[in-house]
Structures are given as C-alpha cells and as structure tokens.
C-alpha cells in the first residue's frame with residue numbers, strides 16, 4: 001500500500017519545524033496571512049524554513065496574493081511549493097506556476113456535492129490539490145478553522161493530480177478519515193495545537209502515528225516528489 005504523507009500547516013518557529021520533522025511529517029506549511037494567528041513575517045518564515053531537514057517539503061501558504069507579495073516570499077524564504085488558499089482562478093494558478101517554476105497546490109473548499117466540479121477544474125493546472133472544508137460565510141480565516149466536511153463526498157475518489165485531505169483533522173479522527181476516503185495525504189493545523197497558532201509537539205507526533213498506522217504503509221523516505229503529477 002502506498003505511504004501516507006502528512007502536512008502540518010501553520011508552523012511558526014524553528015522548534016515547530018524540528019518537531020514536525022521528528023514526528024515524520026512530509027510537508028511543513030508556513031502561513032502568510034496577517035489575520036491568522038499562524039501568520040509569519042518573512043524573517044520568521046526564513047528562520048523556520050532553514051530549520052527543515054532534507055525530506056521535509058516547505059510550503060508557503062498565501063491567500064489571493066499578488067506578484068509582489070509572492071516575489072517577496074520566494075526571494076526571502078527557501079520554499080519548495082506554493083499553496084494558494086484564496087479565490088485564485090485556474091488561470092492565476094497556471095500563471096503563478098509558470099512565473100516561479102515551483103509546484104503549486106490549490107486549496108478547494110468543499111461543503112457539498114456542488115463544490116466537487118472545481119476540483120476537476122483545478123486538477124488540470126495545479127500540481128496538487130488540497131481538499132479542505134469550505135469556511136463558513138462569517139469566518140475570519142479561509143482555512144485553519146478546525147472544521148470538517150462530509151468525508152463521504154470524496155470517499156474513494158480519484159482526480160488527475162495527487163490530493164490532500166484537510167479540515168478538522170485531529171489525532172483522534174484522522175484514522176477514520178483515511179479509512180473512509182482512502183486519502184494518501186492529509187493536512188492538519190488546529191488539530192495539533194494547544195492554542196491558536198501554538199503547535200503541540202506531542203499532538204503532531206500522535207497525528208502522524210495515527211495517520212501512518214491507518215494508511216498501513218509506513219512513513220515515506222526521501223524528498224516528496226512534488227511534481228509527480230506534472231504532465
């Protein structure tokens with residue numbers, strides 16, 4: 001059975017990154033969104049990213065960022081992948097991918113069956129897809145809200161590109177989410193925190209353990225092939 005890869009999002013310090021790596025995460029996410037308790041300055045992000053060992057892919061998460069903001073991140077922080085978590089169109093995803101030569105993961109919010117068409121639209125332009133709970137209308141944040149969606153909507157589904165299940169995952173429920181959906185990649189943020197923006201090393205370790213054991217395939221070795229699905 002293929003390995004399970006875990007992304008831990010919203011890491012803020014070199015110690016967070018070291019703990020995520022020790023836990024066995026494959027991806028470390030850095031949030032660039034000032035309203036988020038997980039937001040990082042460029043300097044803090046650089047310090048955190050430099051703590052990542054080889055094999056831990058560093059993902060910069062942005063929300064409807066313009067070229068100037070993306071330029072600044074890419075210049076200051078050694079990242080491996082961009083995660084677009086706003087209302088970026090498929091054309092914008094393609095543009096960002098071409099401009100930076102980095103793999104791009106597009107986040108898509110799902111609340112009901114009607115949201116699934118967007119997954120197909122983005123699967124023709126993004127390297128990976130992050131299928132997350134759609135934030136409620138009045139939510140302050142477009143992600144990282146600790147809310148799940150109905151996993152049956154994506155159970156056993158396949159798309160053109162690798163995908164990651166996100167939204168309200170915790171060490172307690174990730175095994176069930178994997179069993180139901182057959183996701184091979186999972187993402188977590190608030191479920192491994194002791195307070196908003198404060199990562200908990202023991203919860204990160206428990207999350208990876210639970211995910212890997214549910215996936216039945218052990219931890220991946222080496223650097224994730226972020227462009228595996230590039231056509």
Ligand SMILES: O=C(O)c1ccccc1NCC(=O)[C@H](O)[C@H](O)COP(=O)(O)O
Pocket residue numbers: 009010029031033036037038039061063085132141142143144145146147166167168169187188189190191
């Ligand atoms: O985490 C944030 O603060 C955030 C802010 C703005 C846009 C996206 C954000 N997070 C996106 C992620 O990739 C989260 O890991 C994902 O939404 C799952 O979060 P959670 O439900 O808390 O596990």
